[in-house]
Each structure stands twice: as structure tokens, then as C-alpha cells.
Amino acid sequence: MTIREHPYPTREALAEALATGVAAVLCGGIATRGEAVLAVSGGSTPRLFFRTLSGADIDWARVTVCLVDERWVPETSERSNTRLVRENLLVGRAAAARLEPLFEAGPTAHEAEGEVSRRLSALPRPFDAVILGMGNDGHTASFFPGGDRLAEAIDPDAGHRVLAIEAPGAGEPRITLALPFLLEARFLALHIEGQDKRDTLTKALEDGPTEAMPVRSVLRGRREEPLQVFWAP
Numbered sequence: 001m002t003i004r005e006h007p008y009p010t011r012e013a014l015a016e017a018l019a020t021g022v023a024a025v026l027c028g029g030i031a032t033r034g035e036a037v038l039a040v041s042g043g044s045t046p047r048l049f050f051r052t053l054s055g056a057d058i059d060w061a062r063v064t065v066c067l068v069d070e071r072w073v074p075e076t077s078e079r080s081n082t083r084l085v086r087e088n089l090l091v092g093r094a095a096a097a098r099l100e101p102l103f104e105a106g107p108t109a110h111e112a113e114g115e116v117s118r119r120l121s122a123l124p125r126p127f128d129a130v131i132l133g134m135g136n137d138g139h140t141a142s143f144f145p146g147g148d149r150l151a152e153a154i155d156p157d158a159g160h161r162v163l164a165i166e167a168p169g170a171g172e173p174r175i176t177l178a179l180p181f182l183l184e185a186r187f188l189a190l191h192i193e194g195q196d197k198r199d200t201l202t203k204a205l206e207d208g209p210t211e212a213m214p215v216r217s218v219l220r221g222r223r224e225e226p227l228q229v230f231w232a233p
């Protein structure tokens with residue numbers, strides 16, 4: 001896959017640029033399909049981008065937001081990616097958007113996998129925009145090194161599935177969209193900040209097993225359009 005890099009001098013400038021680009025893609029999706037789907041990552045990096053995007057002039061009532069992965073914790077937990085999205089993206093103008101959460105209260109991630117997969121597979125595809133993050137262990141979404149179902153999750157022929165997954169470095173059980181959901185997106189971005197993540201990306205772009213740095217499944221994935229890498233120190 002071609003990789004196009006967009007370095008910015010500050011995190012604020014990055015958030016503005018990424019939000020402007022994503023807003024344009026969502027408006028395009030609404031114009032052509034009548035609705036748009038945005039899949040975002042959790043963790044700590046996207047907060048400022050979310051806040052910036054939430055003020056964009058979009059017909060948010062026609063936008064569905066989902067996560068690319070979720071930690072299997074309720075929204076009362078500070079670790080909840082859904083909570084991050086609710087508190088930082090689905091505010092202001094973007095409060096009109098519809099959220100399709102990955103977490104379900106009650107069942108385990110494994111038990112919920114079928115139902116969550118059914119809900120996500122019902123969304124219009126390809127998704128208009130998918131924004132990935134990356135950890136310094138080389139994970140993206142919940143494709144963690146050592147994940148018990150990593151091979152299934154990064155299988156390009158996995159189909160539009162959602163998988164429960166556990167890994168030593170993941171903290172808690174996870175649920176993640178499988179690779180095909182990500183690679184087919186109209187706009188696919190990797191959003192990373194800090195020199196450490198730049199160095200991790202440089203390493204991931206070198207030769208080596210995909211399983212050791214699962215972000216390579218995206219970097220090496222089959223896709224016509226480039227992967228847009230947004231980085232700021």
C-alpha cells in the first residue's frame with residue numbers, strides 16, 4: 001500500500017488538518033449515499049482531534065460513529081473508548097450523530113461477538129473514514145502482538161467480522177473490527193503523535209513478521225488508495 005505522510009509542527013495543527021479532511025470525506029459520503037460512517041480509535045491520542053471534529057459543519061444526524069476496537073469495560077470506566085467518544089466527539093454539533101457502540105453490558109466479549117458483529121455488518125460499507133491509532137508495541141485497533149485470535153483478526157479474507165480478542169499487553173479483553181473493515185475504507189488514516197511513535201512506525205515499515213508488529217497488517221494491506229499518516233511531535 002502507498003503511504004502518504006502528513007507531518008505537522010503541532011498537535012493542534014494536526015487536529016485541525018485531520019478534522020478538516022475527515023469532515024470533507026463525511027460530507028462527500030452524505031452527498032453520494034445520504035449517510036456516512038466514521039470509525040475511530042480510542043486510547044489517549046484522539047481527544048483533541050475529536051474535540052476539533054465535533055465542531056465541524058456537517059449534517060451530523062446522517063453520520064454513524066463507531067469504534068475500530070473497544071476494551072471490554074463499561075462506560076463508567078476511564079478505560080472505555082466509548083466514553084472517550086461520547087465525551088469528546090459526540091458533543092456540540094456532533095451530538096446529533098448516532099453512536100454504534102461495540103460494548104454490551106452483561107455478556108463477555110466472546111459471548112457478545114456474534115451480536116456486535118451482526119450490528120456492525122449492517123452498517124453501510126465501505127465505511128467513509130477509518131482513523132487508526134498505534135501503540136508503541138506495534139498494535140493498531142486491538143491487533144496486539146501475542147493476541148489469541150490475532151491471525152483471524154488480520155486475515156485479509158476474514159470478512160466483515162468483529163472478534164473478541166485477548167493479549168498479554170491489552171489490559172482487559174477486547175473486541176475489534178477485523179482487517180477487511182479497515183482496509184476498504186474510503187479514507188484510511190493512521191494518527192500518531194510523539195517521536196516514540198514515529199520511531200515505532202519507522203520500525204514497522206522495515207522487514208519483519210506481521211505478528212510481531214500487527215500494524216504491519218495495515219501498512220502491508222491490499223488497498224488502492226493510500227494510507228494517510230498524520231503525525232506531530
Ligand SMILES: O=C1O[C@H](COP(=O)(O)O)[C@@H](O)[C@H](O)[C@H]1O
Nearest residue numbers: 041042043044045133134135141
Ligand atoms: O488501547 C488502545 O490503544 C491504541 C493506541 O492508544 P494511544 O493511547 O497510544 O493513543 C488505540 O489506537 C486503540 O484504539 C485503543 O483501544
